[in-house]
Amino acid sequence: MKITFLGTSAMLPTKERNPSSIFIEYGKEGILIDCGEGTQRQMRIKGIKPTKISKLLITHFHGDHVLGIPGLMQSLGASEYQKTLEIYGPEKSSTYIKSMLKGFAFKGKIKYKVQELKNSSKFFSNDDFILYCKGLKHDIPCLAYSLIEKDKLKINIDYTKKFGLTKHPLLGKLQKGKSITYQGKKIDVKKATIKKPGKKISIILDTSPDKSIEKFVLNSDLLICDSTWSSDTINRRGSHMTNLDAANIAKKSKSKKLILTHFSQRYKTVNELLKESKKVFKETLAAEDLMEINV
Secondary structure, eight states: OEEEEEEOBSSSOOSSOOSSEEEEEETTEEEEEOOOTTHHHHHHHHTOOGGGOOEEEOSOOOHHHHTTHHHHHHHHHHTTOOSEEEEEESTTHHHHHHHHHHTSOOSSOOEEEEEEOOSEEEEEEOSSEEEEEEEOOSSSOOEEEEEEEOOEEEEOHHHHGGGTOSSOTHHHHHHTTOOEEETTEEEOHHHHEEEEOOOEEEEEOSOOOOTHHHHHTTTOSEEEEEOOBOGGGGGGOTTSOBHHHHHHHHHHTTOSOEEEEOBOTTOSOOHHHHHHHHHHOSSEEEOOTTOEEEO
16 A cells, blocks of 8 residues: 655645645555645656546545646546546535536546545445545534555465465465365364454544544554644644644554644744654654655
């Protein structure tokens, strides 16, 4: 699983930071979370083909999170995109998407479907992972997202080689959780496999501090979190969080790593925000545009 930060600024872009967008590549799935203005250019810089996108997860419909959607869909059409783009978002997502696309004369329209999500729900599952969402406290309906990998079974070669079994199609059945018989001998799946726990990635963008977030992101291997303001501007934070709000959520939720993002344009550098956050939660990084993380 590879995560690429395509935009890490808050409402206004800067010379160094594009508006919000994150791309998660997982096998054949390409999950784009938000699509701020200029997202597709950032993708081009990183060599990410737009046709890799299979799902678009929208946190909310403030402009800095969605103004890149029409351009992206036009590019997909020009690239002869063959899939149906799955779009997920909060209430009224269908209305917003239709209104956005009515404002442009498109060539090469693509197929897409929009699913409006409840405030807390499991909304997608395949053989590899599950996607969840949660409503946040913001000016308009806004969602957080979690991707949770399913546990996988790894072959215990030290055990199976006792049966002379190291390479064979039957190993695939063991990985699917089924005991097998090889050369007349039964091989118990519980002894022949080792459970590899799945990873959990949580993404919290625009929101006011809310204790219920801690439960949603509990035990995240990676927490990507709104850090619009520094702690000394707490009185003006409005519907966003400070760097210390994010650090405290990471600590209380027992997350393993925190990445701060969605920085106000007022900060020429976020070194002080990062330094202060590390005092609360040591395993903290500050996102930069085009930064990649392998999970």
